[in-house]
Amino acid sequence: MKHLLLICLVTILFSSCQEEEKIYKDKIYEKPEINPNPELVALSPQESMERIHLPEGFKIELVASEPMVSEPIALAWDGNGRMYVAQMNTYMQDADATDENEPWSRVMLLDDTDGDGVMDKSSVFIDSLVLPRIILPLDDRVIVGVTYDRNLYSYRDTDNDGVADEKILILGDPDRDNRNLEHQDANMIWGIDNWLYVSNDPFRYRFENDRLIRDTLPEPMPGQYGLTQDEVGRLFFSRAGGEIPALGFQQNPAYGQLTLKDHWDESFIEPWPIVGNIDVQGGLRRVRAEDNTLNTFTAVSGQEVYLGDKMPGAYGDLFIPEPVGRLIRRAKVNHVDGKIVLENPYEKTEFLASTDPLFRPVFSSTGPDGSLYIADMYRGIIQEGNWVGKGSYLREMVDKYGYDKFFQRGRIYRVYHEETTLGEKPQLLNKSAGELIQYLSHPNGWWRLNAQKLIILKKDMSVVPELESIVKGNEGFFQTLFKDDKDYGIERVHALWTLEGLHAESKELVKIAMKDKDPRVRAAAVRISERYLKANDADMLEALNAMGFDKDAEVLQQVVLSARIHSEETKAMVTQIKDNYPNNELLVATTAENLNPSFSEIQMLKNKYKMTNGGSQIVAGYVIFKDFCSACHGADGKGIDQLAPSLVGSPRVTGDPETTIKILMNGLTGPVDGKEFNGPMAPAAQYDDTEIANVLSYIRGHLNNEGTVWRVTVGYVRDAYKDKKGYWTLKELEENPGLPAEKKSK
Known part of the structure; x- marks a missing residue:
């Protein structure tokens, strides 16, 4: 009888809770009149925030801004809710990327000491870095990785002054990363499967005995800047170079890459900004003629599967920042017979969009309080220097409108629904493993993932x-x-x-x-x-x-x-x-x-070329091709409409290899075979002679059956044209005499 009464009481309470539960349905904002040619004026954080539009019922609040932060590129929290901010302080400080690779960047440590949600305490956690791109708190240690350096270190503040005074090498790799900074590893996350993933390269990592252990994957990761996971650890990548807002989500990369048809409808890749923006790499072909707004995703980065509990109806949705469009796309992640299909829930509108042309959302993340955090670099130039060279459309726009005048600012916002109450600030670092177990069922995925990580550590x-x-x-x-x-x-x-x-x-x-x-x-x-x-x-x-x-x-x-x-x-x-x-x-x-x-492309290449001269070059070149070239030229090398021409059968590829080497050294601008493409091909001179010989061996040897390229040939061409400035054009290449025959590839 006692159990029966208890069951009745519980049933009544449960039913009452259900009756009181509110169902939220987003009512999208009414679009303001679009300004096709906005004036470039630096606004205060409050003024800029007033130009950000959200669905009815959603609030946006300022968490931090300059001078507390500048050039923020990524955010992360430790178990006690302190925020680490990676800053690329040297990124595109002018149109020529002057001093971009100097060690002047930082990781900041921010804290909210009075619980009002606004950061009021800051310190330089790590100074003198080269463009930090990986930031992953463990316990009281933080993994940090920087540009061009494949080594990874853990940092710790042992005396609690907000400054790291311990630096330990946890992964040693002496090989310099020669890729453009847009193509290097970034955004390391601790997956629910306890593997640590990064945005590209054919590796994942395990943190064991205070060291990172590297595991080789069958295929390189498909992403560029930005990496996130859903509640079961499904990874979502993005690829700005290929204008792909989301990819790699049909299966875990440990099993290779799988892409299915129609994983979104055609309208999904069409963004809907509310401000004109002609500062786009593709030029006027990438904007709508009637209002100068972006018509295709181009700079997607820093995406997040929202796992918080303060935006009802949005749990599990994918949020994709688009800094060229000054917006954030919200995508419903639909499971259709196991297949993942993405959908824009709004009709020709975005979840978040701004009329401030300097608003540059580059990163988003679920915070410990359950809201969605956004890092805004708030600047003029957003494209890296390889694509803003003299002679490019972008450079013309930068010089004409003065985009290079706005830098060294930055804002961090949080978004949540006004009918929710933000969660408490966590204090997990000093809790025992037993005390942490209760958080494995927390409605905010940030708590679940961090409790799991801390118990393991x-x-x-x-x-x-x-x-x-x-x-x-x-x-x-x-x-x-x-x-x-x-x-x-x-x-x-x-x-x-x-x-x-x-x-x-x-x-x-x-x-x-x-x-x-x-x-x-x-x-x-x-x-x-x-x-x-x-x-x-x-x-x-x-x-x-x-x-x-x-x-x-x-x-x-x-x-x-x-x-x-x-x-x-x-x-x-x-x-x-x-x-x-x-x-x-x-x-x-x-x-x-x-x-x-x-099933692995790498394994297939190894099997095909294992007994041939230059086979190892082709395999190594495939990895570079997949990471650097395929975003524009396609996975099969046959080109992508408006992005880049086919490499298969191309006279530049099948002819004298000197021509292709020159193009890789300095890039290429202008029409190709009578067709215009989405901006110039960026130079790849940062790759060493061996790497360029390898990728050309893959392109020539595998895609075109034209044989491999010697490293020494690349060296000769590099030296012969070391004084060449700017991109090549096809006319220049045709008029420029070649190297002596004895210096060319076999």
Whole structure:
């Protein structure tokens, strides 16, 4: 009788809560009249904020601004809610990028000491850096990476004065990164799977015993600046060079890249600014004639899957800053039979847009208080110097309108819904591992991810039984009544991955999780089972084969991906999945890759060229091509409309290699074969002679069957034309005499 009364009481309370729950539906703002030619005037933070437009009910507040911060490029918080701000203080201080590579940049440490949401205390946490691009707090340590340097260090403030006084090398790599700063690794995140990911390169990392361990992936990461993950660790990249607002999200990069057709509709890549902006790399072809507004995404960066709890209806949505468009796109992330499809929920409008032409949102992040934070570099020039060279359309605009006059400013904002109450400032660093467990079910994903990370870093094995209990669902009678499994399934996901991070997940627990009612838990369990599959564990192989009858497409995809470890033993199961779902695009593509032993492009190239002279050059060149060239020329080298011409069959490629070397050294501007393209080709002279020889060997040898290029030939050309300034044009290349025959490639 007592239990019956309790159940009735709980039911009444639960029903009452549901009746009082408010359903929010965004009402987009009414677009103001667009100014096609805005005046470039530096506004105060308050004045600029008044020009930012949001859907009805959403608020934007200033958190920090100059002089406290300048040129902010990324934000991150430690477990106590202190904000680290990476600043590129030397980025494009004039149109010629003067002193850009000097060690004058910083990481700032900001704190809100009175709890009003505004930063009121700051210190220079790290000074004298070269364009910092990686910032990842661990516990009281912070991983920081800078431009051109492949080494990674952890920094710590041991005397609590706000300044780092400890610097420890956690990943040593003596090779200088010679790529343009837009193409280097950035935005390291701690994935829910306890791997640390960056935006590009074929590597991921594990933090073990206070060091980073590098793991090689089958394909280079597809992104440029910006990297985020959803609640189960699905990664979302962006690629400004290819004008791609989001990519790489159909499967984890540990299994290679998978792109499906129609992962957004055609209208998705059309932005809707509310201010004219002719300072776009593609020139007037990239703006609407009637109002000068951007017609295609071009500078996407710093995206975030919002996992907070202060913007109702937006949880799990992808927010994509577009600094050339002065806007932030909100994308609904739809799961359609396992396939991810992105959608703009607004009709020809954006979630956030500004009429201030100096508003430059470059980064977004879910904060510990549950709001969405935005870093605004607030400047004139936003494109890197390689694309603003003399003779380019952009340089003409910069000189004509004075974009180079605005720099060394920066603002940080937060956005939330006015009918919510912002969350408390965290104090997680001094909590025990046992105390942190409660936050694995927090409605704000920032708390869940940080609690998981901190428990793992503490290495306290006494919490293993409680974590196992969560995975098994043993929360107790009263707690179970109040828990909506849709919400608390994610707690079991985090508990399972926390055990994995502690190396404490037992085989039996993984097999139990494979039968969980929440598909997110089942998919995580399948991934974690790979440790046993690699050890040829027969019981786990049997359990994996049994998972082939799962009814959830995303779980089945993970089963197929994990089955690659035992391709022969699981081939029948994978084939059965393919036959059972002949119309499921995701499963058809994933099973096809599984059944193809050369699903990795790198492995295919190794197999094809392993016995040929120059084969290693072609393989190494592919990695550079994928990272630097494919964004504009396409993954197959056949060009992308308006971005860049085809390299396949190109007379510049199939002819004398000297011509292609010259183009890589200084770039190319003007029409190509009678066609205009989206701005100049940027020079690649920052690559050394070996790297340029390798990428040309891939382009000539693999894409065109024209043989490889010697490193010494690149050196001769570099030296012969070392005094050349600015881009080449095709006319100049045709008129310029070549090198002596004995100095050319074989």
